[in-house]
Amino acid sequence: MPDASLRPSGAETTTTDRTAELSATGLRVEFPTRSGRVARALDGADLTVRAGEVVALVGESGSGKTTLARSLVGLTRPVAGEIRWEGRPMDRSTRGLKALRRHVQLVLQDPLGALNPRHTVYESVAEGLRIHKLVARSGRTETELVAAALSSAGLRPPESLFLRYPHELSGGQRQRVLIAGALAVQPQLLIADEPVSSLDASIRGEILALLLKLRDELGLGVLVVTHDLGLAWNIADRIAVMYLGRVVEAGPTEEVLTDPQHPYTQALLSVVPEMDRLEPIVLRGEIPDPTRIPSGCRFHPRCPALASGEADPVADACRGTSLPVLSGDPNGHRCACHLVDWRLSTDPEEVSS
Ligand SMILES: Nc1ncnc2c1ncn2[C@@H]1O[C@H](COP(=O)(O)OP(=O)(O)OP(=O)(O)O)[C@@H](O)[C@H]1O
Ligand code: SF4
Ligand SMILES: [Mg+2]
Numbered sequence: 001m002p003d004a005s006l007r008p009s010g011a012e013t014t015t016t017d018r019t020a021e022l023s024a025t026g027l028r029v030e031f032p033t034r035s036g037r038v039a040r041a042l043d044g045a046d047l048t049v050r051a052g053e054v055v056a057l058v059g060e061s062g063s064g065k066t067t068l069a070r071s072l073v074g075l076t077r078p079v080a081g082e083i084r085w086e087g088r089p090m091d092r093s094t095r096g097l098k099a100l101r102r103h104v105q106l107v108l109q110d111p112l113g114a115l116n117p118r119h120t121v122y123e124s125v126a127e128g129l130r131i132h133k134l135v136a137r138s139g140r141t142e143t144e145l146v147a148a149a150l151s152s153a154g155l156r157p158p159e160s161l162f163l164r165y166p167h168e169l170s171g172g173q174r175q176r177v178l179i180a181g182a183l184a185v186q187p188q189l190l191i192a193d194e195p196v197s198s199l200d201a202s203i204r205g206e207i208l209a210l211l212l213k214l215r216d217e218l219g220l221g222v223l224v225v226t227h228d229l230g231l232a233w234n235i236a237d238r239i240a241v242m243y244l245g246r247v248v249e250a251g252p253t254e255e256v257l258t259d260p261q262h263p264y265t266q267a268l269l270s271v272v273p274e275m276d277r278l279e280p281i282v283l284r285g286e287i288p289d290p291t292r293i294p295s296g297c298r299f300h301p302r303c304p305a306l307a308s309g310e311a312d313p314v315a316d317a318c319r320g321t322s323l324p325v326l327s328g329d330p331n332g333h334r335c336a337c338h339l340v341d342w343r344l345s346t347d348p349e350e351v352s353s
Helices: 065-072 094-103 121-131 134-138 142-152 171-184 201-218 229-235 253-258 263-270 304-308 312-320 338-346
Strands: 021-032 038-050 054-058 080-085 104-107 189-193 221-226 238-243 246-252
Touching (some): 021 065, 038 065, 038 080, 038 221, 038 246, 054 065, 065 189, 094 104, 104 171, 121 142, 121 171, 134 142, 171 189, 171 201, 189 201, 201 229, 263 304, 304 312, 312 338
Parallel strands (some): 054 221, 054 238, 104 189
Antiparallel strands (some): 021 038, 021 080, 238 246
């Protein structure tokens, strides 16, 4: 299934510090709701993203992907947990966050909403350069830097777009302008929230190829937020599967998607159109409201393994014993599931790690 045509070839020209690392540990984000209950949008989320790799954060709508992405750049404040950039805790002062966003850029979910309708393409892309005062120290003019960023995002000739407004662009062009605006400040990490969900299939491929090219040529680290496992398979080096505010399975993409361990990952994968050799597993009901996180394993009310009797040896634990937060350690293939733990303890050969 991986689409080799998306992977660009050519020599690497590294411009990014490949040791750069952004990590979240035990992140909890709560939102008050009108009913007076608290929505636990993140309930112990761990994740690490490093320069030079593409990590896909996948999960159904409402699993907490955007909340985690926003938290990673300091737009949402967690009630507990820690975010570290290059080993140091996030500095939440205005100055600290500005410095972080010089290196970690977020491309928002909705390109039309994210671009100011009254700003031309030129102004949108130049904004970051001006905020971070990057023109003076670059030795180039602002126009040259804006043009270079648009070219890097595949918008050529860049000058032809300078004076256009968002409503005069196609969906794919708008997405590229957002990416260009992020690239203009020469970040080390790019967090892209659903970068292609609103685009046609042909444009999707182009944007995904662009993200891979940026990884290979600039050493950029990319966190791609998506609900599409097929997309993750095509571009990600690693994958983290989220369910109801937590990562439930994580590891190298190839391992997670050829040998998924968590019943949730197995179900998501079974309905990817390209996985036609798998029997589709249709999950019961919707993802629960985060004001009412189920006891025990948070996935238990919808778990096909529990419903079918496959998880009978651990059924009490599934319903009553909560699972530890899955570590964000970027190495290895890990999964938070009583059944997987039980199988490992009874037959360590059965489950790969
Ligand atoms: N500002 C907010 N106030 C109240 N609840 C919120 C807020 N933001 C997010 N939530 C809730 O937190 C949960 C996670 O939302 P989030 O947007 O992070 O999910 P997502 O995985 O990005 O979903 P999607 O795929 O639909 O974009 C949802 O139940 C959502 O309703
Ligand atoms: S812990 Fe139990 S309920 Fe949860 S995913 Fe594993 S088998 Fe299913
Ligand atoms: Mg979202």
